[in-house]
Amino acid sequence: MQRRVRTRAIAVVSALGLTGVLGGCGVGGGSSEVTLRLVAADYGTGKADSSEKYWAGLAERYESEHPDVKIDVSVYSWNDVDRKVKEMVDAGDPPDMAQIGAYADYAAKDMLYKAGDLLSIPVQADFVSQLSTAGEVNSVQYGMPFASSTRVLFYNKELFDKAGITPPRTWDELAADAEALKAEGVKYPYALPLGPEEAQAETMQWLLSGGGGYTDITGIYSVDSAPNVETFAWLKDELVGKGLTGPVAPGKLDRADAFEAFAAGDVGMLNGHPSLMEMAKKKGVEFGMVPTPGAEGESEATLGVADWMMAFNKNGNRDQVGDFLDFVYSEENVLEFSREYDLLPVTNSASRAMAASDRDKELKPFLDQLPTSELYPVGNTSWAAVNAAVKKQIGKAVAPGGSPAGVLGGLQATATRAENVE
Structure with missing residues (x-):
């Protein structure tokens, strides 16, 4: 069932802590209004903690500083979100951004912006290294990690x-x-x-x-x-x-x-x-x-799982999308999302903040596993x-x-x- 959040241009700093440099131009100036469409997955268990609330708050904060950009967010359950995006793509009307479970098929069809063409250098460099690498196809990053967990x-x-x-x-x-x-x-x-x-x-x-x-x-x-x-x-x-x-x-x-x-x-x-x-x-x-126990002792590696943000290139709006994603991946916003849904930050800055905070001590066993975690081969179509x-x-x-x-x-x-x- 679709949940729709009409947001008003949120200057989001993404869960990766990236702050807009590359995308910083062209958002605040000019008279024409740009609407960016984002399709996102719902991490909540019901209406009270639906991801709608997270994105609505993020969008409102962004729009207050970027009056010429509006963020239109559609939130779907995990049972539906990947299919919804595929239907939009197949209809020739992809969203500007999608936060879903996999990106490689779209990257292989040359439908996505490269992460380096969107994000400022500090933001892209802030991603946890193995998550960043898992977002690559042929050594080029297209998938931007949005949430992660270990076991x-x-x-x-x-x-x-x-x-x-x-x-x-x-x-x-x-x-x-x-x-x-x-x-x-x-x-x-x-x-x-x-x-x-x-x-x-x-x-x-x-x-x-x-x-x-x-x-x-x-x-x-x-x-x-x-x-x-x-x-x-x-x-x-x-x-x-x-x-x-x-x-x-x-x-x-x-x-x-x-x-x-x-x-x-x-x-x-x-x-x-x-x-x-x-x-x-x-x-x-x-x-x-x-x-996790291993055959001879504590397992040397554990499973890491990441969900992905991607940006489709059909509609253009590269500068505006990049600026918004830099906001999404700020330390503050990444921490907020991770704490709300008991997930691990996908950026080094937010991971350090979580590791140093008493309020997040229950997540420490999972954070400790992140450096040795291995992800599914999601870069393979x-x-x-x-x-x-x-x-x-x-x-x-x-x-x-x-x-x-x-x-x-x-x-x-x-x-x-x-x-x-x-």
Whole structure:
């Protein structure tokens, strides 16, 4: 369902902390009014905390200083926003800016401005380095990170105390803890959400903890690599096969349902991002957080996730768009958005401010993971097809009678075909 915010030219400093130099010209002067259209995703859980409010306030502040620029923001749910933008593009009427989940397809079709043609140098340089790099296609940045998060292992302190166990650092310790939790009657000793909602996230978290990933160090898909096959064979044999992942088959368990079960006190441990903290606190669940366990010790890498801002070049307005985005990415605005939705800042300046602030201390475990986080290969236009295939197929790898090598081999074939189409 569309939410529409009519804003009046907000001098926004983006979540990346960039302040307008390149785009600073041409906004305040002249007699003709420019309307910039922005389509954005809703990070709220309802009307009270809808992203509409954030963008409306931002737009109002910007317009007060830029009377010749109006910002017209349409906010959609995550279920609809990417499709809405695609429909606008397919109709030949793209917005000036879109804040959505992926940018690579549009960049590959030469529909986007380069970040360096929009943002002032200080603003572009302020992006967290791995997020900035993830926004590149052929070493040129088109995607501007807007929000980010990492994953840590959440555990239920009460259930752990009752079972007499401590948080795990290795896979073997995790399996032993899960056995102890199962013996105490815990419904989901370890919740393993490999259902279609967000299977790609849980999958990548485990692949990284086993020393693998979707791609190798050169960026080539390596879904069926030996470390990846070993990781899923361990999951199948040591967790799922021993009844340590709960009554719902991992391939049927969605991330949202796993989070709800944790908040209900039915999960011993699971991988989670910052929003799970608020869910658990509201239900009175006392939880702890530790880095993701790895095969031999604490995982050397964790999953990082980013959402993206992009600017379409069809309508022109480059200077006005750049000036607005410099405002969007100011430290103040990035911090405001990150704190409102329990997300990590995408700029170094806002990250430093958050790390130094007592009010943000609960996000510190996630901030600590950011420097070693790895993101999906979002710069590949093939990722959309691979992502969809992972969501549909990966649960079969740990199912009774399933073949980790066979399923991962099939996903590798999908990745290879998708790459060859590019």
